[in-house]
Amino acid sequence: MASAFKSTLLEDLEVDVKLDAQIGSLTYFAIGGRADTLVRPQSADALSILLRRCHDDEIPCRILGKGANLLVDDIGVDGIVIKLDHECFTKIRFNREGSIDAMHAMAGADLAKTVIETSRCGLDGLSAVAGIPASIGGAIRMNAGGVYGAISDSLSTVTCLTNVGELITYKKEELGFDYRTNKIVDPIILSATFELQECDPVALRKRVKEIFAWKKSKQPLADSSAGCAFKNPISENGERISAGKIIEDAGLKGLAIGGASVSPLHANFITTTASATGKDVITLMNSVKQKVLEQTNILLQNEVVIWSRDPEVQR
Ligand SMILES: Cc1cc2nc3c(=O)[nH]c(=O)nc-3n(C[C@H](O)[C@H](O)[C@H](O)COP(=O)(O)OP(=O)(O)OC[C@H]3O[C@@H](n4cnc5c(N)ncnc54)[C@H](O)[C@@H]3O)c2cc1C
Incomplete structure (x- = not known):
């Protein structure tokens, strides 16, 4: 059921709005219910104002990435679900800063496509997360990874929007990345920069293919799922067990x-x-x-x- 927002909440904003929106179908499970409101901002300014208004009016806000780690209950969710799929949130850009190859990625960019793009350019740093379905923002939020490494390995900075819509940029070291976790408390990861290493594109593409093949042999990638259901717990001697x-x-x-x-x-x-x-x-x-x-x-x-x-x- 759609809740009664103030009619002024969204009307003057550059956003695409769908009321009583089916969002379960936007997840990899492809099951589950509806959101009161699905909002697709068309600019970072609109997103920032939206967050501020939701904060002031105490409207719950959730952000949906690719939905690869998410289950939506059949009874759905209240408030606003935000999806960053407008092109202004999906861009990646490369630049060389001194001797460092840097990549700036918006949170809505597709991780799998970014892995392909970086390997085509002969820039490594993301090959460890090959085959993991995610948006850049969702991958950072979950610190997605596996036996070969995690997204945080090549991260340099993360820019977030606070719950009142203010921009804040953190260095990776401030964010305490660990197994499937970090200390990010802001509701939205807006973009990130990565430090990549130049390497032979042919060798890099081979490595990406090998990692993907390994994943395919161990995990049911063709079935609907949200990846691992549970975190690997810590044993009595402090090691993660499967x-x-x-x-x-x-x-x-x-x-x-x-x-x-x-x-x-x-x-x-x-x-x-x-x-x-x-x-x-x-x-x-x-x-x-x-x-x-x-x-x-x-x-x-x-x-x-x-x-x-x-x-x-x-x-
Ligand atoms: C077949 C399959 C294989 C998988 N294999 C792996 C694996 O090997 N390793 C691994 O770690 N995971 C794996 N996963 C899980 C999933 O791919 C990751 O958790 C991924 O990081 C989820 O990203 P997403 O964009 O889909 O996030 P979503 O599922 O949409 O959201 C997950 C969480 O992140 C939050 N979030 C999303 N975007 C943002 C943002 N911009 N700012 C702030 N918060 C945000 C959401 O609110 C939610 O809390 C797998 C999933 C599938 C379906």
Whole structure:
């Protein structure tokens, strides 16, 4: 149900607005409900003013990247969902600063395309995240990565918009990047700069292909999912242990609820059929957590972000 915003909230802004918008279909799971309002700003100024007004009027604001790490509950979400897919938010630009090859990327740029573009130019720094579906902003928010490295490895600065719409630029060192996390508290990552290394484009393209092939052999990339459902927990000796292995050892591969199941290829992936609901995924994730807790005393933490009108579900 669309909430009653002040009619002046959006009318004079350079934004594209859709009320009662289906947003579940914009995620990789391709399931789940609607947002009261989906807003596509057409300029950074409009985005900044929008944030300020939402803050003043206490309207909840969420930002949707590529939806590759996101589950939208069937009952949808309140407030405003922002999508940065206007061309002003998807540009990347290269420039040489002294001896350093730098890339400036807007948050809405597609990570996979950026990996291809940088490898075509013989500039490395992002090959480690080849094959990860993401926007640049979503990848930074999640510090996306894997066995070869993370997006933060080549990051130099991140520019955010605060909840009152002010621009602020951080050096990577200020942001405490770690496994799938960082200290960014601002609601919107607007852009970032990366420091890249010149290398042989042929060798770089080969490396990107190898990393992608490795990923394809280990993960169910052809199925609908949001990547790893749970974070790898820390063992008693302080090392990360594979959540997938823990779930597999608990005998949960193939466990299914409705149209959602634990992937037989990689137990930390929950995959869905076209008939699945958000509730199927949420119930299956809770069931996996409960069974793992009973068997191992390990409490798995969600890696997938869940959006819901119900604060108990969204926690
Ligand atoms: C097949 C598959 C394989 C995957 N493999 C991996 C993997 O190997 N490694 C890995 O780390 N992840 C993996 N993932 C998960 C996913 O690709 C990453 O988490 C990715 O970073 C999500 O980016 P996104 O743009 O889709 O973000 P979304 O899913 O849209 O959003 C995720 C979170 O980031 C926030 N966000 C998005 N954009 C912004 C922004 N501009 N500013 C502030 N916050 C923002 C959202 O509000 C939300 O909280 C995989 C997913 C799939 C479907």
